[in-house]
Amino acid sequence: MPTRSTATPGDTKIRLLDAAEALFIDAGYEAMSMRLITARAGANLAAVNYHFGSKDALIHAMLTRRLDGLNQNRLALLERFQLSLGQQLTCEHILGAMFIPALQQSRCPEKSGPALLRLLGRAYTDSSPFIRNFLRGMYADVAERFFRAFQTVLPHLPREELGWRLHFCIGSLSGILAGADTNSLIDDFTQGQRLEDPQLIGRLALVMVAALKAPLPPANGTCPFASMFAEREPVASNGAATVMANASNEDPPTCDVASQHATA
Template identity: 70%
Template sequence: MAGRTTSRHAGDTKSRILDAAETLFIDCGYEAMSLRQITSRAEVNLAAVNYHFGSKESLIHSMLSRRLDRLNEERVKLLERFDHMLGERLTCEHVLGAMFIPALRLSRDPRVGGKAFLRLLGRAYTDPSAFIRDFLNAHYASVAVRFFDAFQRALPHLPREELGWRLHFAIGALSGVLAGADTESLIAEFSQGKSMNDLQLIARLASLMVAALKAPLPDASQLAMFAAVLGDATDSDTAADTSAGSDGAAPNREHKAAAAAHEAPDEAGGSGLSPCPADAFLAPAASGTRASSATAGFDGEPRGGALEARAVLPHALHGAT
């Protein structure tokens, strides 16, 4: 009997530590939280943390895994179900549904975090710590690959580089909303006091992301338009030269517009723009000869499957969208 009591007490202590770490991570982020804060909130001593986890890093690994492992298992199961049902008819909406639906279901379950679950996901996706990013990239790379490939099949007209950019922007925006403490109050305000079920919420999320993912590639006229806008913004910094009689402002805009038109997407579907820098999404890639445009992704490295997924979806699949 005494053994059972001791075991139950140890389990309660471990759960309290994990709960405290989760709350502080949501509120403060990885870098700002300390073991002292965790032990104080969990009402345990530092020895208890060392006994159960060994270090802050190991504790955070355990804290994330206990939520995200199940989430990603459910996501993969649902994606496989859609794949089996639809095959080549798999749609962008189904892939997004496989991302969103399990997250919403788990957020309704108080045993796995309840209402705080979505905020945990948002914080995990947006936390700037290299430690969090590296953990997510390494621990859930296979899931990221599955979803990136599914998006590629559902959106075959998009070059992989372009798909990477769009997923990064769309999921990043969604993650920022999830991480906010006022998300629920905003939903209540926007819905004007009316209840919003999962179908309505998923439809709103998916409609925005689908529109972003399916938007046509920018053509020469659009690039020229934004080049002119940037030129006008630059001209404001050189107003002194212009007022002195320089007539170089308009030609400067025309030159930028022409350059933008030259960089417009080609008939083969390429973006025509420089690849995204590798350090925009992940640690600098190994140096070496760049692959051809047919086999290289947005970081200019040869495609092996996991690289683009680690770069694009670490904040979406390791715990989105």
């Protein structure tokens, strides 16, 4: 006589979340399908509809179960640094508030362990409108709190310039986390020598702080790469040159680039 399954509805819900998380880390949002998720979870479509209602609601729940607590811990540490240090707050402290909770959570197996870092990398590099809108909608206040903190320690940087620099730094890190096993990468760089978490964050901060504190571009707008590109471009005909000259005299389109990057 066949044995009766002892799986509970709660078990099925967790399996669906775990399956969605694993598939998202491996392939990103657009490559996921309900068929792949349910097959990996050993469940059926009715279970997804019962527990979540839709694929997007399932992905929403999968991300919030990891990111909500993480971002609360980040903000708590940032606030602690701000209150205790005041004007002595530095870029290193703000970066520490961003990365220490993530690294600590990645050491906890019950909180997805090392997979958390790859999840963060994938979430912040995934190009699908759903993921972008989710992060902007759910965690815009977190991004803005950190952005304002960086403004207090880098007051000479215009908002747009600071936005670009943070976008490049965090985007580069996210790309590494999304595409590689972090522990293996660290072993390669350190040639097998143990690197403690404070040392790891110290190495990371060293590079990011250097990028954030780099000199501002020349005020006159000159760029050393402009002449390099010009040397590779063919000589334009008189007509084409006229069109290009007219285009260069038009006012460039304006957009609040910093606000976009602040909520990315």
